[in-house]
Every structure is written in structure tokens, then in C-alpha cells.
Amino acid sequence: MLLTGAQIIMECLLEQNVDTVFGYPGGAVLNIYDALYEYRNRIHHIRTAHEQGAAHAADGYARSTGKAGVCIATSGPGATNLVTGIATAYMDSVPVVAITGNVTVDLLGLDSFQEVDITGITMPITKHNFLVKNIEDLADTLRQAFQIAQSGRPGPVLVDIPKDVTAKKYEYYKQEPLPFFPVPHPAETDLQHAVEMLKNSRKPFLYLGGGVTASGAAREAAAFAEKLDAPVSASLMAQGAFDAHNSRYMGMLGMHGTKTSAEAIKNCDLFVAVGTRFSDRVLCNAGLFARNCPILQIDIDAAEFNKNIDVDLRLEGDARQVISILLPQLPQQSHPQWMEQIHSWKKQYPLTQTAKAGVLPKDLLETLDRLTDSNAILTTEVGQHQMWTAQFYQFRRPRQFLTSGGLGTMGYGLGAAIGAQAANPEKYVINVAGDGGLHMNCNELSTLANYHLPVVELLFNNSVLGMVRQWQKLFYGSRFSQTTLDTNTDFCKLAEAFGVKAYRIRAKEEIEPVLQKALALREPVLVDCWVDKDVNVLPMVPSGSSVEDPMLKM
Amino acid sequence: MGEEQNEKEYVLSILARNNPGVLLRISGLFSRRCYNILSIVACQTEDTDYSRILIVVSGDDRIIRQVDKQVSKLVDVEKVTVLQPDKAVIREHLLLKVSRTPQTSEKLVEIANVFHAKILDVEPDSMILELTGDAAAINSFIELANPYGVLQILRTGAMAMEK
Numbered sequence: 001m002l003l004t005g006a007q008i009i010m011e012c013l014l015e016q017n018v019d020t021v022f023g024y025p026g027g028a029v030l031n032i033y034d035a036l037y038e039y040r041n042r043i044h045h046i047r048t049a050h051e052q053g054a055a056h057a058a059d060g061y062a063r064s065t066g067k068a069g070v071c072i073a074t075s076g077p078g079a080t081n082l083v084t085g086i087a088t089a090y091m092d093s094v095p096v097v098a099i100t101g102n103v104t105v106d107l108l109g110l111d112s113f114q115e116v117d118i119t120g121i122t123m124p125i126t127k128h129n130f131l132v133k134n135i136e137d138l139a140d141t142l143r144q145a146f147q148i149a150q151s152g153r154p155g156p157v158l159v160d161i162p163k164d165v166t167a168k169k170y171e172y173y174k175q176e177p178l179p180f181f182p183v184p185h186p187a188e189t190d191l192q193h194a195v196e197m198l199k200n201s202r203k204p205f206l207y208l209g210g211g212v213t214a215s216g217a218a219r220e221a222a223a224f225a226e227k228l229d230a231p232v233s234a235s236l237m238a239q240g241a242f243d244a245h246n247s248r249y250m251g252m253l254g255m256h257g258t259k260t261s262a263e264a265i266k267n268c269d270l271f272v273a274v275g276t277r278f279s280d281r282v283l284c285n286a287g288l289f290a291r292n293c294p295i296l297q298i299d300i301d302a303a304e305f306n307k308n309i310d311v312d313l314r315l316e317g318d319a320r321q322v323i324s325i326l327l328p329q330l331p332q333q334s335h336p337q338w339m340e341q342i343h344s345w346k347k348q349y350p351l352t353q354t355a356k357a358g359v360l361p362k363d364l365l366e367t368l369d370r371l372t373d374s375n376a377i378l379t380t381e382v383g384q385h386q387m388w389t390a391q392f393y394q395f396r397r398p399r400q401f402l403t404s405g406g407l408g409t410m411g412y413g414l415g416a417a418i419g420a421q422a423a424n425p426e427k428y429v430i431n432v433a434g435d436g437g438l439h440m441n442c443n444e445l446s447t448l449a450n451y452h453l454p455v456v457e458l459l460f461n462n463s464v465l466g467m468v469r470q471w472q473k474l475f476y477g478s479r480f481s482q483t484t485l486d487t488n489t490d491f492c493k494l495a496e497a498f499g500v501k502a503y504r505i506r507a508k509e510e511i512e513p514v515l516q517k518a519l520a521l522r523e524p525v526l527v528d529c530w531v532d533k534d535v536n537v538l539p540m541v542p543s544g545s546s547v548e549d550p551m552l553k554m
Numbered sequence: 555m556g557e558e559q560n561e562k563e564y565v566l567s568i569l570a571r572n573n574p575g576v577l578l579r580i581s582g583l584f585s586r587r588c589y590n591i592l593s594i595v596a597c598q599t600e601d602t603d604y605s606r607i608l609i610v611v612s613g614d615d616r617i618i619r620q621v622d623k624q625v626s627k628l629v630d631v632e633k634v635t636v637l638q639p640d641k642a643v644i645r646e647h648l649l650l651k652v653s654r655t656p657q658t659s660e661k662l663v664e665i666a667n668v669f670h671a672k673i674l675d676v677e678p679d680s681m682i683l684e685l686t687g688d689a690a691a692i693n694s695f696i697e698l699a700n701p702y703g704v705l706q707i708l709r710t711g712a713m714a715m716e717k
Contacts, residue, residue, distance in 0.1 A: 123579060124586050128629040131574070148629055303623035306616065 005135050005166040006035035009099065012142040013043055016177055018070050020044045020422050022057040024081075026074020027114060028101030031166035046422055046451055048415065049443035051078050055085020056415025056441075057422070058096045063402045064377055064420040066216070068095040068149050075102045076114030079160070080121065084409060086156045087125040091406025092237060093214060095154035097145050098122075104164040105133050118160050127155035135168040143178050151181040153301045154214055183300060186315040186322060193313055195329045197296055201270035203338045204230040207253060210237030210405070211275015211299060213398040217320035218242070221274060224323050228272070229333045231342040233261045235276055236405045240395035245374070250342065251351070254282035255541050256387045259349035259550060262539070264342060265290055266548040273297045275319040278308040279406065288546035298322045349552070351391050355532035359508055361385065361460055364529055365392035367511045368430065368458070371519060376428035377402065377420045379413040381437025384466035387537045389432045411440035414457065418444060421453040428519060430456040435485060436465045442494060448524035449499035456518050457495070457526040462533040463487045470536050474554060495526035505529040560614045563592065565637040565644060565714045566622060568607040569599070571630045579628050580607060589613060589621050593646075593711025604632065610712050637714050644714040648685045648692050653703035655679070662702060669695050680705055 003011065009032060013021065024047055025033045036045050048054040051073040058069030073082050079100040089096040103112040119129045128148050130141045138161070145157040186194075198204065206228060212221050218241050225232050225248050232242045233253040242249055251258035253265065265271065271290045275298065276282070283289045286309050294312035297305060298319055305314040315322050353362040365388055368376070374394045379402040380386040386403055395401050402420060404412040417431040438459055448455050465483040472480050492502035503514045505527060518525045539550035570576045577596050584591050592610040599606045611621055622634045637644070654662060654676070662681065666673055671685040685695050689712065696707065 119575065120578070123575070123582055301627070303620060303627060305623075306619050 001172055002169050003172045004031065004035070004169050005138050005161065006031040007038070008135075008139050008170065008172050009142065009161070009166065010035045010039040010043060011172055011174065012139055013070065014039075015143070015175060016068065016146045018043065018068075020046065020061060021070040021072055022046050022048055022054040022061070022419060023072030024048060024051050024054055024074070024078060026078045026101065028075035028103060028163045029072060029078075029166075031163065032072060032099070032101065044422070046418065046447065048418065048447050050441070051081030052085050052411065053415040053418065053441060053444040053447060055082040055096070055098065056088065056409075056412050057419035058098070059085060059089045059094050059412075060379060060402050060416030060419030061423045062089070062094050062096055062419070063416070064399050065423045066399065068097050068146055069419060070097050070099065072099045073101070074114065075100060075118075076116045078114075079116055079118040083121060083125070084411075085415070086122055086158065088404050088407045088409045088412055089156040090125045090127070092404065093154050093210060094156065095149040096156040097149050098156060098158040100158065100160045101166070102131070102160050102162045105162045106164075108162065118158065122158050125156070126158050129158040129160065131160045132165055133162065135165050135170040138165060138170070139172060139175075143175065147178040147180065152183060153211070183318045183321065184302070184316045186317050190313065190315055191325060191329070194296055194315055194326060197270060197294065197313060198228060198272070198326070198330055199333070202335060203267060203269045204228050204333075204335070205264050205268035205271050206230040206232045207235070207271060207273045207276060208232065208238045208241050209235045209274065209276020210241075211319050212238055212241040215275065215300070215319040215321075216398075217275070217323055218398045220320050220323040220327065222246070223327060227327060227330050227332055229335045229339060230272070231264055231339065233257065233264070235279070235282055236390055236403060238276070239390050239401040240398045243396050244394040245396065247343065248339075250346065252390060254279075254547060255284060256391070256537050256539065257541075257547070257550065258351065259539055259552060260342065260345040262548050262550050263345045263349075267341070269293050271295045273311075274323070275299060277301075277304045280308065282547070283308060284541045284547040285544055288548070353535060355535045358462075358530045358532040359505055359511060361388040361531055361535060362392050363508060363511055364458070364460070364505070364515075365389060365432075367515055369393050371512070371515055372428050372430075376400070376430050377424060379403065379416040379420060379429070379431045381413040381431075381433045381440075382408045382410045383434045383436065383468075384470065384535070384537050385432050385434045385460040388460075410437040413437060414441050414444040414455075417455045417457075418447055418451075418453055421455050422451070428456070429454075430458050432458045432460065434466060435459060435461045435463060435489070435491070438491065439485070439489070445495055445498040445500050445524070445526070453524060454522045455524055457500070457524075459491055459526060459528050460531045461491060461528050462531040462535070464533040466533065466535075467537065469533070473536075474542065491526060491528045500524040500526055502526045502528060561612050562614075562618065563610055563612045564618055565639070565642065565712055566609045566611055566625065567635045567637055567714060567716070568609065568625060568631055569633040570605050570607060570628070571632060572598070572603050572605050573630050576605060576630045577607065579630060580609075580625060583624060583628065584609070584611070587620070587624055589617055595711040595713055608712055608714050635716065637716060642714050642716050644688055644712050645686055646689055646692050646712055647710040648695065649674070649708040650683045650685070650696065650699055650704060651680055651706040652683065652699050653679060653705060654681050658702050662699070665695070665698050671695065
């Protein structure tokens with residue numbers, strides 16, 4: 001049928017089963033928004049307060065569901081406002097399709113009003129991007145965008161569409177979504193070699209990364225851990241990929257990993273890494289990482305082998321497929337002494353926390369964990385509260401913990417919570433935030449109110465940029481340059497001004513009743529928790545040190 | 555040229571779809587990943603939908619192991635080959651403008667003949683020579699022409715074809 005470009009965009013979104021998009025209108029996307037009005041019963045549009053919020057919301061939608069998230073912005077500043085959100089998705093391999101309007105084709109390249117070369121700008125932070133100059137190419141380009149975003153190692157794709165292309169008419173025929181690109185398979189000899197390595201190990205260490213979540217391999221990874229009789233650690237991106245309640249689970253590894261993980265990597269005789277890129281936050285000092293044992297790495301991205309650290313054996317493929325091939329070939333292993341040692345380290349080195357005043361983040365998160373039965377979706381901003389959330393909330397399953405791991409984007413959490421709540425209306429969605437991060441994108445509280453999204457904004461308010469302050473304490477003689485925040489903001493009043501209910505927690509005994517009340521509301525609510533500014537994130541591996549030697553005190 | 559001892563030079567042959575911006579995508583990847591491009595040649599192929607891009611890259615083993623994997627990830631890139639110098643023909647193309655006087659003309663023609671270089675243009679006080687060859691031949695040709703006053707050099711990067 002003959003449709004306008006804008007209508008073709010809507011039809012292509014429907015082909016992909018897109019039910020919700022996030023965006024902000026503007027001149028160059030007027031035609032698209034006119035079509036969104038026409039299709040409003042089939043495609044729900046959430047207008048955020050700022051395009052950055054829309055990009056993070058699309059990311060939160062994608063991370064919480066595994067489906068591609070979609071955001072829409074107008075040309076120029078609308079497009080550039082997406083950039084931080086796109087870069088966030090890129091660093092954490094999240095499938096997002098960003099659609100931007102642009103000036104008409106005849107005005108491209110003339111420094112026209114609200115014109116920006118967004119494909120040029122986003123080239124380093126997208127898996128791929130497109131500028132669609134001809135309406136004949138529009139539908140196929142959008143189909144490819146979804147294919148690229150979701151195939152293999154996922155990532156964001158941007159499609160820039162000049163305004164006249166959305167107005168022109170062209171024949172549209174419905175199509176099935178394109179199949180994902182084929183994934184690589186490891187060579188048979190490498191698989192045999194891997195099985196030998198696994199069989200010969202007496203003290204294996206299984207380390208899971210975000211690729212386990214991306215490939216839907218959580219169940220296979222759990223079976224793998226059992227078969228290998230190995231302790232398990234998960235990266236920040238893989239929180240929930242292995243049930244934190246499982247006694248094999250040691251917590252994170254790396255800069256803020258547990259002492260148990262550190263002892264385990266010091267003593268293991270094989271390090272098995274699945275779906276992980278060995279970020280510098282995990283390796284700490286790369287030269288001192290797992291130097292006494294071989295490393296076996298399973299990853300879908302060939303460029304991640306021998307990038308940050310040399311590995312002894314690589315299996316290139318989808319994590320779920322590769323583990324599924326290895327499982328039947330691997331006889332049941334048994335390492336009772338090794339596991340006993342792990343359990344005794346876990347007893348010896350629990351995560352602890354103390355504070356002079358206010359409430360303890362640990363108490364807040366453990367209470368939240370109990371009240372939500374470890375089942376809520378948690379988003380975070382970036383900093384101390386982010387690490388505490390990963391440490392103290394006992395994630396059960398993948399896609400429960402949405403955090404900006406690679407880029408470390410303050411302001412991510414509230415937008416991501418919007419996307420996660422829109423995709424999971426029945427679930428508890430809680431954004432654990434610091435007051436620094438909330439100040440960055442607090443405008444999105446209005447989005448919660450506008451769309452009645454029952455997100456709990458759990459604010460760890462310590463009036464400082466806590467993580468930077470912690471580094472200043474350690475390495476800069478406690479010269480707190482620009483990290484003591486203005487303490488004048490009354491966050492409860494701020495929330496109320498946006499139409500969001502607000503509560504406050506100032507003492508330990510208030511934690512449970514107030515959190516209960518906030519969770520029971522099922523409407524947007526902010527909980528302002530007064531946290532001591534000198535609680536530190538521990539353990540911590542100072543830069544340059546080995547991952548094996550975390551500081552337990554400071 | 556690589557200063558560190560373990561730096562080596564490699565020729566990457568990249569077959570890429572002829573989409574707008576493809577050269578920018580490839581060169582941008584090199585710059586943001588801190589790979590060092592020594593020369594780059596881009597040209598159409600027998601199939602007009604595809605371009606062939608030849609890049610001479612210098613780096614240590616770690617970079618060399620990475621670079622083709624990273625380039626392969628670009629959606630517009632169809633195939634990346636790291637050419638082995640003994641299994642490929644590698645040629646560069648040089649245009650060289652050099653000062654001439656009646657006294658030096660004969661010498662310059664002699665050098666050109668030794669290298670099988672072509673004389674493309676002769677002016678009263680300069681001449682343009684053309685040479686195709688491998689990097690070593692071109693380097694020594696320039697070296698021999700240098701004393702006569704080289705005015706301008708245009709030199710392509712490596713064109714390379716697998717045997």
C-alpha cells in the first residue's frame with residue numbers, strides 16, 4: 001500500500017513487535033509524530049523530559065526485556081542529546097534503535113537550522129548507523145537496523161531520516177523481521193582442548209560477564225557451574241546472570257569485588273571466562289591478573305580475545321551454544337576441598353559496613369532485598385550506591401539489574417527505570433540513586449508522574465559525590481575539591497513539585513516501614529534516605545594493585 | 555615508521571561495500587583504537603558496489619592481532635585480509651618533481667633509466683618523473699634524486715594484490 005515515510009516507520013516498528021517507544025517531538029520529526037498520533041493505539045509513546053532520558057529509557061526497556069529499545073528525537077540538539085544514552089548502550093552492548101529526524105535532503109550540508117551530522121557524530125558509539133536519503137530505502141534500512149542491533153553482540157544503531165523522506169509516499173509491503181546474522185562456532189579441536197582443560201582442573205574459577213545475559217545463557221551457566229563443581233563470580237554487567245543466593249556465588253570480582261573472589265583467583269588453577277571483555281575495572285593490574293593459571297575465554301566477539309589480556313584458549317561463539325556443546329562432553333567434576341575453601345573464605349570475609357551517622361546503605365539494600373523477595377528490577381546511577389546495590393541486593397535472575405557499567409553514566413538510572421517500568425508494568429522497579437546523579441536528570445521525575453509509572457526513586461542522599469570523595473580521601477589527602485554538594489535541595493519538595501510522592505528515612509528504624517509504604521503505593525515515589533557521607537565502598541583494589549589484594553579497610 | 559623494536563608493518567586488504575562514509579568508518583576506527591596508519595589507498599573494484607581499501611599499519615603483535623578483528627566488525631566491511639609480504643605483490647606509485655639545469659639533466663635521465671622511471675614532463679628548470687615499484691625502490695630513487703633538489707613528491711600508499 002502507498003504510505004508516507006512516517007507511516008512506513010510505524011509499520012516497520014510494528015513488524016518488529018515494538019509496542020513502546022521513547023522520545024521527544026520537534027520540527028524535523030513532525031511527520032513522525034503525526035504518524036505516532038495515528039498509530040497511538042498500537043504504539044505507545046512516552047515523552048521524556050529530555051532526549052537523554054528517552055535514550056536511557058530505550059536502553060532500560062531493552063536491558064529489562066532483551067528486545068530492542070527504540071527512541072526518537074528531532075534533528076540537531078534533539079539528536080545530540082541522545083548521544084550520551086547511545087554511548088552508554090554501546091559500551092554495555094545493548095540493542096537500541098535510535099531514530100532521528102534531520103533537515104530536508106536539499107538542506108543537508110548547508111548548516112541549516114537544527115542541522116547536525118548525527119551519523120558522523122555517532123559513528124564511534126554505534127554498531128552502525130544510516131542516513132536515509134531516499135524513501136525507497138527507508139523500510140529496508142529500518143529492518144536492517146533492528147537486525148544489526150540484535151544480532152551477535154548487540155549494540156545501538158542510529159537511523160537518521162530527513163524530514164522530506166518522512167513526508168514522501170512509497171509502496172509498503174509487510175515483511176517478517178530479518179533473521180539474525182549467523183554466529184561463529186568454535187573449532188572442534190578447540191572444544192576438545194577446552195574439555196581437557198576443564199577435566200584437568202582441580203580448582204576451577206567460573207567467571208560470568210554480560211554476554212551470559214545477552215545470549216540467554218543463565219540456565220546453562222548454572223548447569224556448567226554444577227558440572228564443573230566451581231565457584232562463580234559475576235561482573236557488574238552479569239549481576240543476576242547467576243543466582244546470588246546460590247552457595248557457589250562469591251560476589252563480584254575486580255575493583256570492588258569480594259575478598260573471596262580475590263582469594264579464589266589467587267588460588268585457582270583455571271580461570272573460565274564466559275561472555276566478558278575483561279574490562280580494566282575487573283583486571284585492575286592486567287599484568288598481575290590470573291598470572292598463575294591458564295585462562296579459557298568464551299565470547300561471541302573475536303575482537304575481545306587477547307585485547308586486554310592474553311588468554312590460553314579461546315572459544316569463539318554464542319555463550320549459550322558453546323556451554324551447551326561443552327556440557328554433555330564434560331563428566332561430572334567434584335572438588336569438595338576447593339569448594340570447602342571457598343565457603344570458609346565467604347564466612348571469613350563477609351561484606352560489612354559501618355557509619356557514624358544516618359542509615360547504612362547496606363541496611364537499606366538488604367531490607368529492600370527482603371521486602372521485594374530479591375525479585376525487583378533495580379536501576380542505578382553511577383558511584384558508591386551503584387556498587388552497594390551490586391554488593392547487597394541478591395539478584396536472582398538476568399535482566400534484573402540495569403546499570404551503566406562501561407561508560408559509567410551518571411543520570412542513567414532514572415531514564416532506564418522509565419523504560420524498565422514501561423516494559424514491566426507489574427514488577428517493582430527501583431532506581432537506586434545518589435544525590436549527584438539525581439541532580440543530573442531529576443527532570444525525568446516529571447515523566448514518572450505524567451505516565452503514572454510506579455518507579456521508586458530510592459535516593460542515597462549523602463550530600464557528596466561519594467565515590468570521587470572516596471578517591472580524594474585515598475589519593476588526594478582528603479582535599480575534597482568540588483565533591484561536597486549543595487545541601488540546600490529538599491529532594492522531597494522537589495519530587496512533590498513534579499507530582500511525585502516523597503518520604504524520608506533518617507534512622508535505621510524508619511527503613512522498613514517507609515520502604516514498605518513506598519512499595520505498597522504503586523505510584524511514583526521518592527524516598528530520601530540520609531546516608532553518612534563517609535561510608536566507603538569496600539573492598540577496593542587501588543589502581544595499579546593486583547586484583548588479588550583488595551583493601552578491606554580505609 | 556615504527557620506532558619500537560617490536561613494531562612491524564602489515565598490509566591490510568579490506569573489501570568494503572561502497573556505502574557513503576565507509577572510508578571514514580574505517581579510518582575513524584583506526585584513530586580511535588590508536589592504530590597507526592602509514593598509508594591508505596582506496597579504489598573501486600571490478601564490482602562497482604564494492605571498494606578495496608589497502609592500509610599499511612604499524613604496530614606490535616597485540617595491535618596486529620586486534621586490528622583485523624575490529625575492522626571485520628564494521629557492518630560495511632565484507633572481508634579483511636592481512637597480506638603476507640611473500641604471498642602478495644606490493645607496489646607504490648611516485649610522482650617526483652625535481653629541479654633541473656642543463657648540467658644536471660643528463661644525470662637525472664640516467665637515474666630515471668636505471669629505475670625504469672618515466673619522464674612525464676620537462677620544463678626549463680624542472681622535470682616530473684614517474685616511478686612504480688616497491689617501497690624500497692621508491693625510497694632509493696628519492697634518495698638519489700634528492701641532491702638535485704626535489705621540489706615536490708606525491709606518493710601513493712601501497713597497492714597490494716595477493717598472488
